[in-house]
Amino acid sequence: MTRLVVRLFLIHILGCIAVALGMYYPGVDLALSLLYMGIIIREVISSQIDLPRRRTLAVTIWQSPALILSFASIATIRGWGQANYAFFMLEFFYTPFLPLLSLLARISVANMPLYYYVLLGLPFLIILFYGLLLNLITKDLTKPIS
Amino acid sequence: MKKNIGDTVCIWVFPLLSLLLAAGISLANPQAFEKGSVARIYVQNAFQGKTGYGCEGYYGNQIDFSGLEPGDLILGSYPECSYGHYSHAGLYLGKGEVLEGFVDMGVNIQNIEHYRQYAEVCLLRVTADEKTKNRAVQYARNHQGCIFYPLAFKPGDRIFNCTKIMWQAYKIQGLDLAPDPNLWISPDCFRQNANVELIREESI
Numbered sequence: 001m002t003r004l005v006v007r008l009f010l011i012h013i014l015g016c017i018a019v020a021l022g023m024y025y026p027g028v029d030l031a032l033s034l035l036y037m038g039i040i041i042r043e044v045i046s047s048q049i050d051l052p053r054r055r056t057l058a059v060t061i062w063q064s065p066a067l068i069l070s071f072a073s074i075a076t077i078r079g080w081g082q083a084n085y086a087f088f089m090l091e092f093f094y095t096p097f098l099p100l101l102s103l104l105a106r107i108s109v110a111n112m113p114l115y116y117y118v119l120l121g122l123p124f125l126i127i128l129f130y131g132l133l134l135n136l137i138t139k140d141l142t143k144p145i146s
Numbered sequence: 147m148k149k150n151i152g153d154t155v156c157i158w159v160f161p162l163l164s165l166l167l168a169a170g171i172s173l174a175n176p177q178a179f180e181k182g183s184v185a186r187i188y189v190q191n192a193f194q195g196k197t198g199y200g201c202e203g204y205y206g207n208q209i210d211f212s213g214l215e216p217g218d219l220i221l222g223s224y225p226e227c228s229y230g231h232y233s234h235a236g237l238y239l240g241k242g243e244v245l246e247g248f249v250d251m252g253v254n255i256q257n258i259e260h261y262r263q264y265a266e267v268c269l270l271r272v273t274a275d276e277k278t279k280n281r282a283v284q285y286a287r288n289h290q291g292c293i294f295y296p297l298a299f300k301p302g303d304r305i306f307n308c309t310k311i312m313w314q315a316y317k318i319q320g321l322d323l324a325p326d327p328n329l330w331i332s333p334d335c336f337r338q339n340a341n342v343e344l345i346r347e348e349s350i
Binding site: 007010011014015017018020021022023024025026028029032035036039042043046073084087088091095098099101102103105106107108111112113114115116 | 152153156157159160161163164167168170171249250251252254289290291292293295296297298299301302303304305329
């Protein structure tokens with residue numbers, strides 16, 4: 001599991017750099033974003049770990065910085081004012097997704113743009129996505145051959 | 147064997163692409179890291195411990211906002227800003243509203259009074275006809291809700307920072323308010339541009 005977590009973090013950080021640079025060439029950033037998602041999905045699916053639960057745990061560990069930043073972005077703690085910085089760092093963490101998020105409809109809810117809410121919810125969505133995906137794959141593999 | 151090759155490719159694909167992209171950007175912008183460039187100023191300030199937009203707070207600037215017209219630019223400055231003298235920029239839309247960009251609110255419209263929080267405020271008038279300014283204002287309005295990303299490069303119209311949206315709004319109309327060969331646009335670029343004139347500025 002450690003190997004999967006380390007590889008996810010490594011690919012993620014390298015992906016952040018590539019996508020950030022790719023934003024210089026409109027269109028290239030979108031392609032890199034999709035490539036990033038494909039590589040991460042491949043990484044999780046092809047991992048040697050047998051139990052889908054452990055793979056989902058690895059994904060959760062990989063998303064833990066974003067989980068913390070997501071909570072910190074909405075938590076109102078007096079005297080610190082961390083919310084703005086936390087969201088700033090959360091956005092940087094999710095650089096690989098930003099080109100795709102930029103295609104979202106430009107609507108606002110309670111004076112905040114849609115992408116704000118999506119970024120806050122992204123760690124949960126990613127964990128849920130991989131949890132469901134791995135469950136689905138496991139079910140398919142254990143289906144009896146008729 | 148196949149999986150090992152796949153694992154290696156997955157690790158190395160982004161570093162190789164990053165190198166290619168960095169080379170392409172450097173070749174297209176050979177002067178982007180020269181003395182006085184935004185990138186160089188940021189790196190130099192970072193070595194001195196200055197990062198970000200400076201010492202945020204409420205400084206209570208008492209600048210007079212009367213006489214502003216749609217299309218005017220408003221710059222705000224916090225001390226110790228890492229990318230120049232001014233930290234933030236907004237585009238005046240009229241009726242006390244300013245269009246600007248923030249990391250959590252994206253490109254959005256705010257009340258001009260919040261500029262009183264800055265230690266220094268500067269009001270600039272773009273030397274262009276009313277039609278150009280109105281078109282620039284409309285372009286900016288149409289991009290409300292767009293993503294704010296601090297490192298938004300000049301090219302592209304999906305991802306903005308606070309300066310790029312107003313630079314782009316005027317560039318589309320044929321007026322380049324930041325013609326310097328910089329990868330990013332700092333608020334100082336507007337202050338130094340020959341196509342703007344100073345209305346007034348005030349500091350605490």
